[in-house]
Amino acid sequence: MRAIFKRELRALFGSLTGWGSLALLLAVAGVSVFIINVRGASPVFADNILYLALGMALSCGLLCANAFPAERRQRTERALYALPVRSGGVFFGKLLPRLVVVLMGGALLALYPVVMSLLVPSVSMGEGLGGVLAVCALGVLFAATAVCCSAFSRTAVGAFIAYAALVALSFALPYAAPRVAALTSLPPLALVLMPALAGVLAWAAFNDVLIGFAAAALVEAPLLLHHLRGTDSAVTGFLARAMKAAAVFDPLSLFARGILDVPALVRWLSMALPFAVAGILAVAARREGRRRAL
Amino acid sequence: MIKVQNLEKSYEGRKVLRGLSLTVQPGEIVALTGLRGAGKTTAMDIMAGDSAADSGTVEICGVMMDGETSRARQLVGYVPAEPPAPRDMSLRAWLKFLADARGLSAREASEKIDAAVRLLGLQDISEKSMRGLSRASLQLASVAQAVFFGPGALLIDEPTQNLDPKEIVALRAALKETAKERAVLLASTNLTEMCALCDRVLVLAEGRVVSEGTPDQLHQMTRLADTVRIVARADEAAVRAALSTVKGAEVTAVRAGAGEVEVDVRMAGDQREALFRAAAQAGVLLLELSAARRPLNDLLESLTSERLEGSREEA
Numbered sequence: 001m002r003a004i005f006k007r008e009l010r011a012l013f014g015s016l017t018g019w020g021s022l023a024l025l026l027a028v029a030g031v032s033v034f035i036i037n038v039r040g041a042s043p044v045f046a047d048n049i050l051y052l053a054l055g056m057a058l059s060c061g062l063l064c065a066n067a068f069p070a071e072r073r074q075r076t077e078r079a080l081y082a083l084p085v086r087s088g089g090v091f092f093g094k095l096l097p098r099l100v101v102v103l104m105g106g107a108l109l110a111l112y113p114v115v116m117s118l119l120v121p122s123v124s125m126g127e128g129l130g131g132v133l134a135v136c137a138l139g140v141l142f143a144a145t146a147v148c149c150s151a152f153s154r155t156a157v158g159a160f161i162a163y164a165a166l167v168a169l170s171f172a173l174p175y176a177a178p179r180v181a182a183l184t185s186l187p188p189l190a191l192v193l194m195p196a197l198a199g200v201l202a203w204a205a206f207n208d209v210l211i212g213f214a215a216a217a218l219v220e221a222p223l224l225l226h227h228l229r230g231t232d233s234a235v236t237g238f239l240a241r242a243m244k245a246a247a248v249f250d251p252l253s254l255f256a257r258g259i260l261d262v263p264a265l266v267r268w269l270s271m272a273l274p275f276a277v278a279g280i281l282a283v284a285a286r287r288e289g290r291r292r293a294l
Numbered sequence: 295m296i297k298v299q300n301l302e303k304s305y306e307g308r309k310v311l312r313g314l315s316l317t318v319q320p321g322e323i324v325a326l327t328g329l330r331g332a333g334k335t336t337a338m339d340i341m342a343g344d345s346a347a348d349s350g351t352v353e354i355c356g357v358m359m360d361g362e363t364s365r366a367r368q369l370v371g372y373v374p375a376e377p378p379a380p381r382d383m384s385l386r387a388w389l390k391f392l393a394d395a396r397g398l399s400a401r402e403a404s405e406k407i408d409a410a411v412r413l414l415g416l417q418d419i420s421e422k423s424m425r426g427l428s429r430a431s432l433q434l435a436s437v438a439q440a441v442f443f444g445p446g447a448l449l450i451d452e453p454t455q456n457l458d459p460k461e462i463v464a465l466r467a468a469l470k471e472t473a474k475e476r477a478v479l480l481a482s483t484n485l486t487e488m489c490a491l492c493d494r495v496l497v498l499a500e501g502r503v504v505s506e507g508t509p510d511q512l513h514q515m516t517r518l519a520d521t522v523r524i525v526a527r528a529d530e531a532a533v534r535a536a537l538s539t540v541k542g543a544e545v546t547a548v549r550a551g552a553g554e555v556e557v558d559v560r561m562a563g564d565q566r567e568a569l570f571r572a573a574a575q576a577g578v579l580l581l582e583l584s585a586a587r588r589p590l591n592d593l594l595e596s597l598t599s600e601r602l603e604g605s606r607e608e609a
Contacts, residue, residue, distance in 0.1 A: 003394035007383075014382050075378040078344055079439065082367040083395045288363050 001085055004093025009100060012063075018101050021063040025105040028055030033112055043120055045113040045128030046256045049135065052109060053252055056102070056139045057167045063101055064146030065160035067094045068283075069153060077286075087284035091276065095147045102143050106136035127258040134255040137268045141248065142167070144272035148279035151286075154207045162205040173247040186227055195220035295319055296341060296447045296477045301350035303336055303501075310336045311347070312501040318447070318477040323469055325488035326481040328498035329598055334481040335375065337498070338451045341479070342372035355446035371444020375451040377436035379424050385411070385435045386420045389442055396443070410442040413471060415464045429456040437465065441472050448478045454487045466491055486590040489513070499598040515597075516587040521546065522566060524557045525582035526573065533557055536576035540568045558586050 012018035032051035036042050071077040080090065113128020146163045153159035195216040203212030222239055229235040244250065248271065251264035301314040310333045318324045326334050339345040341352050343363050352359035357366040380388050386407060393403030411420045414434045419427060424435065433456050440448055453469075454462050469478055469491060482488050488495055489509035497505040507515070526533050530550050537543050537559060547558040559569065566583060573580050588596075 003391055006394070007391045011382060074380050075374065075376055076380045078342070078367075078372065078374075079378060079392060079443075082343075082364075082370075082443070083392070084364075084368055084397070085395055287367075 001089035001093045004080075004083075004085065004090060005096050008067075008094055008097040012097055012101060017063060017066065021059045021101055022105050022108065024062065025052075025055050025059040026108055028052065028058070029109055029112060033116075037116065043116075043122040043124075044256075044258075045116055045123060046131040046258060048112075049131040049252050049256050050249065052131070052135045053138050053249060056105070056135050057142050059105065060098075060102065060139060060142035060146050061160050061163050061167070064095075064098050064143050065150050065153075065163060066156040067098070067147050067150040069150060069156040069159060072154065081283075081287040087287055088280045090283050090287075091147070091151065091280045094151075095144060095276070095279075098143045098147065099140060102139035103136060106132055106139065109135060124258065130258070130260045131255045134252060134261075134265065137265045138248065141268045141272045141275075144275040144279070148275040148282070151279040151282040152206050152208070152211065158205040158207065162202070165201065165205070170246055170248045173243045174250050176243070186223065191220070191223055191227060194223060295353075295355055296449075296479055297351075297353040298337070298341060299351045299353075301337060301340060301352070302348045303333075303340065303345075304348055305336075310501050311340075311350075314350070314498070314502055316479075316496060316503065318479050320475065320477050321473055322494065323473045323478040323480065323492045325485075325492040325495045326479060326498055327483065327485050327488050327495055327594060329595065330483060332498040332598070333501040334483075334498055335451055336501075338372070338374075338449050338479070338481050341447075342370050342374075342449055343367040344372070344374075369444065369446030371440025371442070371448045373433070373436045373440045373448075373450040373453070375455070377429075377432045378439070379427070379432050381425045382423060384421050384423055385416060385438065388424065388435075389439060392439065392443055406442055410438040413441060413468045414438045430458065430461055433457060434461065434465065437468065441468070444476065447476055448472055449481075450478075451481045453480050453482060453491070454484060455482075462487065483594075484591065485512070485594040489590055497594060497597050505597045512590065512593065513587075516590055516593050518586045518588060520562070521558055521560050521586035522569060523582070523584050523586040524559060524569065524573070524580060525554060526557070527554055527579040527581055528577075530555050532576065532578055533573075536573050536578045537569065539572045539576070540565060543569065554581065 029048065029052055032048040032055075033045070036047045036051075037045065040047075068077075071080050083090070085093070110129055110132045113123065113125050113132065116123040116128065117125035142163075145166060146159065149163040149166070150156070150159040153162060198219040199212040199216030202215030203209060206212070222242070225235055226239060245267075248268060251261050251267075254261040254264065296316070296318040298314060298316050301311050302309070303311040314333065314337055316324070316326070326337065328334050336345070340347045341354075341359070343352075343359050343366055346360075352366075354366045354369045357369060359366040383391070389407045389410065390403060393406065398406065411417055414437055416431070416434055416438055419431050419435070424432065427435065433453075437450060437453070440450070448469075453465060457465060469480075472478060480488060480492060485495070485497075489512055492509065494508055495506070495512055496503045524533070524537075530548055533555050534545060534548075534557075537545060537557070540561070542563075543559050543561045543565065545557055546560045549556040561569075570580065570583060
């Protein structure tokens with residue numbers, strides 16, 4: 001794993017990928033700070049946190065989507081998979097260098113509240129650093145998700161689309177939750193068309209029928225459950241909790257108010273684990289030659 | 295050793311491999327030849343562990359590819375028709391990475407890399423970025439990588455494509471050296487080059503071996519039994535007149551130039567002596583008299599079609 005880690009790190013900083021992702025994150029932070037803190041005359045750095053998180057999401061997508069498709073494009077995939085390294089080693093050899101970039105981005109972001117608090121005494125450095133910590137923890141989740149998508153996907157574009165769809169879904173969930181009652185009145189045709197659309201999109205992104213079916217099933221299950229048992233409080237309660245858990249941007253509002261929400265940090269980091277496991281399984285399947293042309 | 299038994303593979307309902315079986319011993323260079331679509335690349339992919347067979351077994355140095363894919367893959371050096379091209383890395387850096395990942399010490403890695411680079415004559419390009427290398431250089435670099443990391447077997451798909459004659463000579467020498475310790479299997483459509491490189495040639499058609507032999511045996515098969523080639527120092531009319539005196543001899547092709555004439559004569563049975571005497575009596579100076587041969591690559595096509603027709607009739 002160490003050899004893969006070193007090679008990836010060198011490749012990230014030997015090309016535009018690593019520097020470009022950092023530049024993008026800093027650019028988003030700079031624009032956000034300029035608009036909110038400088039022009040808006042706000043002394044609260046944590047007000048930027050949602051924009052920083054979105055910047056981190058975009059940056060992670062660009063940083064990670066190409067992790068495995070690049071090997072395919074360069075036809076080095078076989079050499080990589082033939083190495084006497086465990087599948088987890090291959091996956092983390094790809095993920096960890098990207099986390100280094102994410103953490104470097106976090107360290108650079110931390111300079112904003114530090115400098116602001118030195119220049120303007122009314123700026124709370126602690127609150128700002130808490131917000132940066134939240135963005136870093138989200139960055140870990142985003143990077144694991146994006147590398148997982150890239151392990152499944154044939155192309156970087158496909159991986160990025162799948163990753164962007166997951167992030168967008170997570171972002172939209174809090175807005176969709178109040179309208180979940182409308183699911184009970186969905187016409188039967190919608191119960192077929194919506195999963196079909198999700199399945200087709202997933203199939204297009206990953207070029208894999210099984211993943212298409214899985215995506216369709218994931219969309220179909222809550223729709224059908226709510227459609228059939230929407231009046232059952234246990235069902236609605238379960239769906240609400242599931243939507244809340246998947247809405248990763250939601251706890252940012254606490255950080256913006258200066259609260260260090262440790263459970264949220266733990267939740268984000270633990271949510272990265274299933275993506276890591278899925279990514280390792282994808283690598284293992286490819287190594288065994290079962291799913292060569294995912 | 296590479297041992298393949300009853301390999302079967304279908305793509306979208308079309309059978310690509312139909313019970314392919316072959317064995318390559320260590321120290322042997324074997325060619326798998328056939329026309330396009332014969333199943334060579336599919337077979338190589340399966341033997342390298344890049345693709346799974348529908349049925350049948352692949353054994354590399356006693357390790358089954360189906361049961362222990364990762365271990366078996368580590369024994370095979372595979373050069374696909376499209377060689378790998380890691381961007382932003384030199385060949386030496388790429389080999390160093392592979393050596394590091396395999397846990398080789400820096401000294402051991404350096405010695406092995408030097409040996410692989412020297413074997414293929416890649417000293418001049420080993421420090422250059424692989425992004426800018428020609429396809430031929432990438433092909434040789436890929437062979438160096440496979441030689442470096444394929445301790446049990448070496449598989450090369452289309453080994454001579456993109457290579458110029460000088461590079462083919464270097465590759466040939468490298469393969470001879472490499473084959474001392476491992477089994478080497480090459481796949482190509484070019485039977486002529488494979489006969490120059492290999493100890494044994496297998497002809498593949500529609501997913502099965504339809505013919506097999508040493509290069510010498512294949513050269514013998516190119517001999518046209520009923521045709522003799524004569525090269526004489528005389529004009530065409532004199533040669534024709536001399537040959538017309540031999541009963542049953544028919545001139546099928548004439549090539550004249552620089553005071554010499556080359557004639558293909560078809561006849562029933564072996565009449566070389568009669569031809570010689572006829573030419574001598576007519577005062578035609580014979581420079582050569584030999585059995586006519588067809589090009590080796592034509593043999594591939596005829597072998598394929600003959601055997602397939604035969605097997606269809608049997609079916």
